[in-house]
Amino acid sequence: MEHMISPGNLTGSGLAGRIFQTQMDPTDDIVIALVGNPNTGKSTVFNSLTGLKQHTGNWPGKTVTTAFGRFVHSGKNFFLVDLPGSYSLLANSPEEEVARDFICFGDPRAAVIITDATCLERNLNLVLQVLEMTRQAVVCVNLMDEAKRNHIDIRLEKLSRILGVPVVGTSASNGQGLAELKDAIDDLVSGRFIPKPIRIRYDAAIEAAVSMIEPYIKKATGNQINSRWLALRILEGDDSFIVALHEYAGVDLLDAEEVRYKVEQAREKLQQQQIYRDDLRDRIVSTIVGMAEEISREVLRYDGDWRKRIDRKIDDVLTSRLFGIPAMLLLLGVALWISIAGANYPSQILADAFFWLENQLTHLFTLAGAPNWLLGMLVEGVYRTLAWVVSVMLPPMAIFFPLFTLLEDLGYLPRVAFNLDYFFKKAHAHGKQALTMCMGLGCNAAGVTACRIIDSPRERLIGIITNNYIPCNGRFPVLITLSTVFIAGGAGGMRPVLAAVMVLGLITLSVVITLVVSRILSCTVLKGLPSSFSLELPPYRIPQIGRVLIRSILDRTLFVLARAVMVAAPAGLVIWLMANVSVYGNTLLNHCAGFIDPFARVIGLDGYILLAFLLGLPANEIVIPVVIMSYMSGGALLDLDSMDALHQVLKGHGWTWLTALCTMLFSLNHFPCGTTLLTIRKETGSWKWTLISFIVPTVTGILICFIVAQGARIFGLV
Amino acid sequence: MHRLSIPLNLLPIGCAARVKQIKAKGNTRRRMLDLGLVAGTEVEAVLRSPSGDPTAYYIRGAIIALRSEEASNILVETTGELR
Numbered sequence: 001m002e003h004m005i006s007p008g009n010l011t012g013s014g015l016a017g018r019i020f021q022t023q024m025d026p027t028d029d030i031v032i033a034l035v036g037n038p039n040t041g042k043s044t045v046f047n048s049l050t051g052l053k054q055h056t057g058n059w060p061g062k063t064v065t066t067a068f069g070r071f072v073h074s075g076k077n078f079f080l081v082d083l084p085g086s087y088s089l090l091a092n093s094p095e096e097e098v099a100r101d102f103i104c105f106g107d108p109r110a111a112v113i114i115t116d117a118t119c120l121e122r123n124l125n126l127v128l129q130v131l132e133m134t135r136q137a138v139v140c141v142n143l144m145d146e147a148k149r150n151h152i153d154i155r156l157e158k159l160s161r162i163l164g165v166p167v168v169g170t171s172a173s174n175g176q177g178l179a180e181l182k183d184a185i186d187d188l189v190s191g192r193f194i195p196k197p198i199r200i201r202y203d204a205a206i207e208a209a210v211s212m213i214e215p216y217i218k219k220a221t222g223n224q225i226n227s228r229w230l231a232l233r234i235l236e237g238d239d240s241f242i243v244a245l246h247e248y249a250g251v252d253l254l255d256a257e258e259v260r261y262k263v264e265q266a267r268e269k270l271q272q273q274q275i276y277r278d279d280l281r282d283r284i285v286s287t288i289v290g291m292a293e294e295i296s297r298e299v300l301r302y303d304g305d306w307r308k309r310i311d312r313k314i315d316d317v318l319t320s321r322l323f324g325i326p327a328m329l330l331l332l333g334v335a336l337w338i339s340i341a342g343a344n345y346p347s348q349i350l351a352d353a354f355f356w357l358e359n360q361l362t363h364l365f366t367l368a369g370a371p372n373w374l375l376g377m378l379v380e381g382v383y384r385t386l387a388w389v390v391s392v393m394l395p396p397m398a399i400f401f402p403l404f405t406l407l408e409d410l411g412y413l414p415r416v417a418f419n420l421d422y423f424f425k426k427a428h429a430h431g432k433q434a435l436t437m438c439m440g441l442g443c444n445a446a447g448v449t450a451c452r453i454i455d456s457p458r459e460r461l462i463g464i465i466t467n468n469y470i471p472c473n474g475r476f477p478v479l480i481t482l483s484t485v486f487i488a489g490g491a492g493g494m495r496p497v498l499a500a501v502m503v504l505g506l507i508t509l510s511v512v513i514t515l516v517v518s519r520i521l522s523c524t525v526l527k528g529l530p531s532s533f534s535l536e537l538p539p540y541r542i543p544q545i546g547r548v549l550i551r552s553i554l555d556r557t558l559f560v561l562a563r564a565v566m567v568a569a570p571a572g573l574v575i576w577l578m579a580n581v582s583v584y585g586n587t588l589l590n591h592c593a594g595f596i597d598p599f600a601r602v603i604g605l606d607g608y609i610l611l612a613f614l615l616g617l618p619a620n621e622i623v624i625p626v627v628i629m630s631y632m633s634g635g636a637l638l639d640l641d642s643m644d645a646l647h648q649v650l651k652g653h654g655w656t657w658l659t660a661l662c663t664m665l666f667s668l669n670h671f672p673c674g675t676t677l678l679t680i681r682k683e684t685g686s687w688k689w690t691l692i693s694f695i696v697p698t699v700t701g702i703l704i705c706f707i708v709a710q711g712a713r714i715f716g717l718v
Numbered sequence: 719m720h721r722l723s724i725p726l727n728l729l730p731i732g733c734a735a736r737v738k739q740i741k742a743k744g745n746t747r748r749r750m751l752d753l754g755l756v757a758g759t760e761v762e763a764v765l766r767s768p769s770g771d772p773t774a775y776y777i778r779g780a781i782i783a784l785r786s787e788e789a790s791n792i793l794v795e796t797t798g799e800l801r
Contacts, residue, residue: 087752092745119779122754278743285751292754293778306776315765315774315781324768418783422769425785431772532746532788534753537765537774537781
């Protein structure tokens with residue numbers, strides 16, 4: 001009976017097993033839930049506890065990803081579930097619902113609540129809410145090192161006494177306190193620590209209402225769920241919870257005549273005292289917030305002034321009227337410059353190595369007496385395309401990814417959102433779209449997934465549709481190469497700087513286009529006004545450089561590269577075949593390119609370039625290699641050991657600065673790659689929106705390239 | 719001391735005030751409550767975005783940015799002299 005979902009008997013291992021599609025042993029695996037506010041280093045704690053053996057799963061019916069991992073401690077198997085970061089369990093978003101439902105129905109043996117020592121009071125809110133639900137909890141006060149640096153002193157023992165559950169201080173980034181955390185979890189699940197969680201007392205009116213209905217709820221649900229907590233949710237009229245209760249526990253509370261009658265009675269009584277639904281929620285939250293404040297006052301000593309923290313001084317510059325936006329451009333520009341200038345050397349080494357290997361391969365083929373067409377197909381078609389993609393694409397990617405991750409880990413991205421929010425508001429879009437846009441710089445598919453942080457469905461769709469305007473890492477090499485060759489051509493030693501400025505300009509343009517198109521969408525297919533939004537600016541953190549390097553190189557660079565290579569090899573084959581198979585006296589490639597050539601010329605490209613974009617649908621990385629291959633006689637890619645050789649080839653085929661510019665503009669504005677399209681389909685659950693996400697940027701690109709190309713021709717610039 | 723009731727978005731940078739009333743309803747209200755914004759909470763305006771909006775406030779140990787639309791629905795009472 002694996003993963004049985006029948007209501008009423010869903011155990012912790014059942015729900016976790018269902019989400020993660022994994023075999024669990026209910027007698028052996030101890031399920032532990034990890035909850036916490038966003039930005040508390042929850043993932044770091046999770047990573048440090050579970051190491052690299054992690055898996056993710058999608059919560060059934062919701063686009064919320066949860067991760068799980070295992071660790072062994074004192075001979076026991078722990079199954080750790082990382083729940084989405086949430087500020088509260090009063091369920092205002094799908095993430096919070098997931099966190100609440102897992103704690104409530106996933107039947108974890110313990111909930112570990114990760115809190116931020118530098119912002120304990122706010123975090124205690126969530127702690128108190130969890131303790132109201134379950135007594136099996138451990139509080140982990142993370143970022144103790146940051147707190148110490150900021151002269152915040154927390155009396156953990158006293159906090160544990162007040163809360164009635166184990167409290168452990170950690171600095172997960174350097175592994176401090178993790179052993180103690182595991183011990184505390186073990187003590188709790190093995191019964192060595194008897195929790196006596198603090199009880200939250202509400203005002204007399206609420207307490208009276210709760211005691212009116214609690215006994216009846218207890219009777220209806222048995223002991224599986226904390227009836228006091230349940231009573232509060234029912235009084236509040238939390239509909240999402242009543243649905244969840246039915247789905248996971250098979251209990252239809254309001255069906256029970258007796259319960260419904262009592263709930264009505266209790267609500268009426270509250271209303272007689274002028275306490276309506278919103279007031280009730282206010283009173284409940286105010287009580288919890290007040291308690292958090294009180295506890296924080298008891299256990300926390302702060303010898304300093306937050307106004308004098310280094311964060312405030314950095315922010316005063318990085319978000320100032322004068323320097324805010326220039327600093328943003330400068331940081332991105334420097335990251336681009338490092339990527340471009342730094343990529344030259346490794347690119348050269350890789351190209352040399354691939355060239356040497358190609359000679360050996362050719363030699364081997366000749367020795368084996370392989371026919372010429374086979375040599376051509378495999379070496380000149382598949383191998384050279386692959387070699388080109390790796391030697392030209394990999395170095396700038398391998399440099400830019402870690403740099404970008406570093407900025408992300410520093411905590412700079414929320415500042416970008418803060419600086420740009422005004423413009424997003426004007427575009428009737430969500431402020432967090434700036435964050436998803438930043439993620440798109442790495443990979444648009446990741447950017448589309450990141451749009452989950454936008455609550456409002458309308459604004460989320462805008463974020464998804466427009467994400468593709470931001471050039472992803474796979475498109476950077478196109479921009480970098482063409483900028484270096486055509487725009488910065490004669491600049492000598494200043495080449496990388498000029499190329500970086502050009503790419504920076506293009507990215508800025510893509511942000512402007514994103515805003516304009518967002519605004520257009522907001523007054524056409526996705527009509528509406530901006531919804532409310534709040535954005536936390538977390539303290540800056542010193543990134544763990546080693547981890548950033550490993551994470552970005554292993555997770556992202558290699559992933560993107562593997563994808564490019566997987567697409568490049570068959571694409572190389574297809575191109576070689578198209579260029580070498582003749583029909584009616586001309587190659588297939590020439591037929592196809594010739595067919596679309598007139599249209600392509602109108603928008604400043606040529607048939608081969610447009611064809612390359614079409615063939616590049618599976619991965620943008622192969623666009624330039626395909627163009628070059630198409631141009632070479634016999635259809636094989638030349639050895640391009642220098643940028644100048646590339647320049648000669650392109651110029652020989654009629655490229656001007658305008659062709660380069662239009663190619664770059666079309667690279668910014670065209671249909672998303674296959675992976676991104678599939679991600680959009682998954683995230684929106686609709687082919688309609690996927691199609692719109694395909695059409696909108698493509699039309700933008702055609703329009704912009706048309707205007708630029710025709711404008712330049714009319715003014716006689718070329 | 720002179721006390722003044724104003725919407726939060728009019729609070730000058732560097733000034734502190736106490737929340738008197740949250741006028742927002744529904745989901746927005748719940749989000750504000752989650753951040754610990756309840757009557758009596760002390761807030762201080764910390765940063766203004768380069769374009770003048772949003773503004774970041776110090777709320778219960780965290781820096782939270784709110785657009786002027788949201789902040790205008792929070793009524794605060796200044797605790798000190800307005801600069």
